[in-house]
Amino acid sequence: MGKNSMKTTQEWQQDKVRIVLIETSHPGNIGAAARAMKVMGLVELYLVAPKHFPDPQAIAMASGADDVLQQAKVVSHLSEAITDCHIVIGTSARSQRYLQWPLRTARECGEYIAEQDEDKKIAIIFGRERTGLSNDELDYCQSLVHIPTNPDYHSLNVAAAVQLISYEYRIHQKQTSSSPPEYNENRQELPVNQKSMEGFYQHLEKTLADIRYLDPSNPRLLMRRLRRLFGRIDIVPSEMNILRGILSAMQGRKFKTRNKKP
Amino acid sequence: MGKNSMKTTQEWQQDKVRIVLIETSHPGNIGAAARAMKVMGLVELYLVAPKHFPDPQAIAMASGADDVLQQAKVVSHLSEAITDCHIVIGTSARSQRYLQWPLRTARECGEYIAEQDEDKKIAIIFGRERTGLSNDELDYCQSLVHIPTNPDYHSLNVAAAVQLISYEYRIHQKQTSSSPPEYNENRQELPVNQKSMEGFYQHLEKTLADIRYLDPSNPRLLMRRLRRLFGRIDIVPSEMNILRGILSAMQGRKFKTRNKKP
Numbered sequence: 001m002g003k004n005s006m007k008t009t010q011e012w013q014q015d016k017v018r019i020v021l022i023e024t025s026h027p028g029n030i031g032a033a034a035r036a037m038k039v040m041g042l043v044e045l046y047l048v049a050p051k052h053f054p055d056p057q058a059i060a061m062a063s064g065a066d067d068v069l070q071q072a073k074v075v076s077h078l079s080e081a082i083t084d085c086h087i088v089i090g091t092s093a094r095s096q097r098y099l100q101w102p103l104r105t106a107r108e109c110g111e112y113i114a115e116q117d118e119d120k121k122i123a124i125i126f127g128r129e130r131t132g133l134s135n136d137e138l139d140y141c142q143s144l145v146h147i148p149t150n151p152d153y154h155s156l157n158v159a160a161a162v163q164l165i166s167y168e169y170r171i172h173q174k175q176t177s178s179s180p181p182e183y184n185e186n187r188q189e190l191p192v193n194q195k196s197m198e199g200f201y202q203h204l205e206k207t208l209a210d211i212r213y214l215d216p217s218n219p220r221l222l223m224r225r226l227r228r229l230f231g232r233i234d235i236v237p238s239e240m241n242i243l244r245g246i247l248s249a250m251q252g253r254k255f256k257t258r259n260k261k262p
Numbered sequence: 263m264g265k266n267s268m269k270t271t272q273e274w275q276q277d278k279v280r281i282v283l284i285e286t287s288h289p290g291n292i293g294a295a296a297r298a299m300k301v302m303g304l305v306e307l308y309l310v311a312p313k314h315f316p317d318p319q320a321i322a323m324a325s326g327a328d329d330v331l332q333q334a335k336v337v338s339h340l341s342e343a344i345t346d347c348h349i350v351i352g353t354s355a356r357s358q359r360y361l362q363w364p365l366r367t368a369r370e371c372g373e374y375i376a377e378q379d380e381d382k383k384i385a386i387i388f389g390r391e392r393t394g395l396s397n398d399e400l401d402y403c404q405s406l407v408h409i410p411t412n413p414d415y416h417s418l419n420v421a422a423a424v425q426l427i428s429y430e431y432r433i434h435q436k437q438t439s440s441s442p443p444e445y446n447e448n449r450q451e452l453p454v455n456q457k458s459m460e461g462f463y464q465h466l467e468k469t470l471a472d473i474r475y476l477d478p479s480n481p482r483l484l485m486r487r488l489r490r491l492f493g494r495i496d497i498v499p500s501e502m503n504i505l506r507g508i509l510s511a512m513q514g515r516k517f518k519t520r521n522k523k524p
Contacts, residue, residue: 036422041412064417107433148432150303155326160298163422164429170410171369213511225504232495239491242484249475250512 016118017169018044019162020081020125022137027052029129031061031069032159038065040166045072046081046123061159078125078137085123087116090133090141091161093154102143109145110168124165126158191234200235200243201227207247278380279431280306281424282343282387284399289314291391293323293331294421300327302428307334308343308385323421340387340399344456347385348496349378352395352403353423355416364405364494371407372430382452386427388420401486402456404493453496462497462505463489469509 019037024030030053034045045068047053053074062069075081082088089109090101104112113122125141127133133141147164149156156164205223208214214222235243281299286292292315296307307330309315315336324331337343344350351371352363366374375384387403389395395403409426411418418426467485470476476484497505 032419032422035417035419038415039411039418039422063419064415106429147429149301153300153326155297156301157294157297157325160294160301160422160425163425167368167409167426208508208511211508211511211514213508222504225501229495229497229501229504233491234494235491239487242487242491246470246473246475249470249473252473 015044016116016120016122017042017113017166018046018081018085018121018123019166020046020048020078020123021050021158021162022048022078022125022133023128024050024053024158025129027055027058028061029157029159030055030072031058031063031065032157033126033162034058034062034065034068034072036159036163037166038068040163040170042166042169043068043071045069047072047074048078048081049076050074078140082123082125082140084121086120087113087122088125088141089113089122090125090138090144091127091165092132092138092144092146093149093156101138101141104143104145106145106147106164106168109165110170110172113169114172126161129158189236189238192237192240196237196240197231197235200230200240203244203247207250210251277306278378278382278384279304279375279428280308280343280347280383280385281428282308282310282340282385283312283420283424284310284340284387284395285390286312286315286420287391289317289320290323291419291421292317292334293320293325293327294419295388295424296320296324296327296330296334298421298425299428300330302425302432304428304431305330305333307331309334309336310340310343311338312336340402341456341460344385344387344402346383347456348382348453349375349384350387350403350456350493351375351384352387352400352406353389353427354400354406354408355394355411355418363400363403363490366405366407368407368409368426368430371427372432372434375431376434379452383455388423391420397486401489451498451500454499454502458499458502459493459497462492462502462509465506465509469512472513 019033019042021030021033024033024047027050030047030050037043037045052058053072054069058069059066073081089104109124113124116122124145125133125137127137138144145165147156147161201223204226205214205219208222209216209219281295281304283292283295286295286309289312292309292312299305299307314320315334316331320331321328335343351366375386378384386407387395387399389399400406407427409418409423463485466488467476467481470484471478471481
């Protein structure tokens with residue numbers, strides 16, 4: 001996709017953040033995590049003692065994020081995955097058990113990471129599917145990040161957790177970097193101004209009187225309701241043209257019918 | 263888990279939001295979406311013409327969210343999935359193509375949904391894995407939600423998208439859930455449901471054809487623009503009565519004039 005968007009890609013691709021998965025059991029989760037990362041512009045994946053890797057299931061679930069998988073580094077212990085990192089953050093579903101760590105929500109964590117200098121390397125550690133991070137592994141972490149979940153069902157999939165953290169980082173990174181170039185292209189038409197709205201209301205009132213829906217001797221309540229209705233929409237010029245066209249067609253019809261009278 | 267946390271569960275479980283998946287190809291994605299929902303407290307899942315359902319892969323990927331799968335309703339067309347809904351939101355990766363829909367980021371969407379009254383039903387529609395939502399399906403949507411992704415790789419998995427939207431809703435719902443009880447007493451009328459909107463659009467289309475503003479052999483673009491226009495307002499029943507009254511007056515006028523012909 002997008003051959004001429006290399007610059008945009010580089011702006012999006014972030015080497016600052018490294019995702020570290022520990023002893024992942026299901027290779028499909030590794031692939032899904034790679035996809036989750038890439039879709040938010042992250043590329044650096046470390047796998048600590050994965051049960052099965054490489055694996056066809058990982059590739060299948062990566063769905064085009066093969067490059068992230070191919071560049072993934074497999075190491076045997078967490079310490080190897082974080083040796084060159086400046087900041088190490090652990091993910092935990094059971095936040096209340098670890099009171100001694102600074103705890104951030106996923107949102108606060110995204111903001112915190114985005115604020116760091118680009119030359120800092122930040123590792124975010126995701127534990128095993130069933131048991132999360134061990135106490136030894138938590139010892140490597142300077143802080144924890146917690147994703148709020150249903151108290152009765154906190155079985156957040158590890159790739160889904162990677163998705164949420166990557167997303168939060170991405171959102172904040174976009175905000176702190178210069179506004180994205182595509183922003184203006186996404187702009188909608190500007191709504192019409194008040195003068196145009198008044199012209200529309202007058203045309204509407206006249207037309208409603210013509211078709212005898214409105215009693216000209218007491219138009220106020222009906223027009224007030226209609227103003228409240230149409231005033232809630234930011235009507236853009238092309239839409240206003242349609243509305244005025246409908247009103248004119250209503251009047252034109254009436255005019256034509258009158259002319260046809262013998 | 264947590265036998266004595268029934269109250270907490272109820273606070274978390276939200277019937278306000280319905281997740282609708284359209285023609286999902288991979289049953290594993292349905293299961294993963296159910297898990298993504300439940301972990302954020304959502305329970306209501308509608309499946310429009312899924313390729314394979316029920317399916318062992320869906321159950322495997324649901325990983326304990328079997329109840330969400332079991333309660334999932336399978337329907338053959340999107341209209342059946344949203345007929346009782348007050349707000350219909352479509353998800354789109356290609357935001358810039360659809361300029362006339364109000365577009366929210368996932369974050370803004372979460373805030374918007376959380377702000378709605380509890381007795382409103384809100385459907386969030388997720389399209390096919392490869393091709394998303396069709397134009398016909400987009401016509402049912404009042405607004406769109408967009409998740410920002412890597413411009414060169416926007417292959418966000420559908421269950422990951424459900425996870426992000428459910429998460430954003432959950433975050434904001436927690437923030438707004440403590441609103442005082444008297445808040446509801448001050449509320450305005452509830453907007454009409456989707457069935458009422460469809461009835462209005464049919465009446466509008468017929469009337470516009472009657473006054474020859476619309477060419478019945480090619481009605482789609484005009485009706486699409488008008489759906490986009492009126493779909494942006496939460497029309498309440500008393501306002502709908504006025505709009506339908508105007509349409510009837512337009513038709514009645516025509517009828518009367520014809521009768522007057524000698």
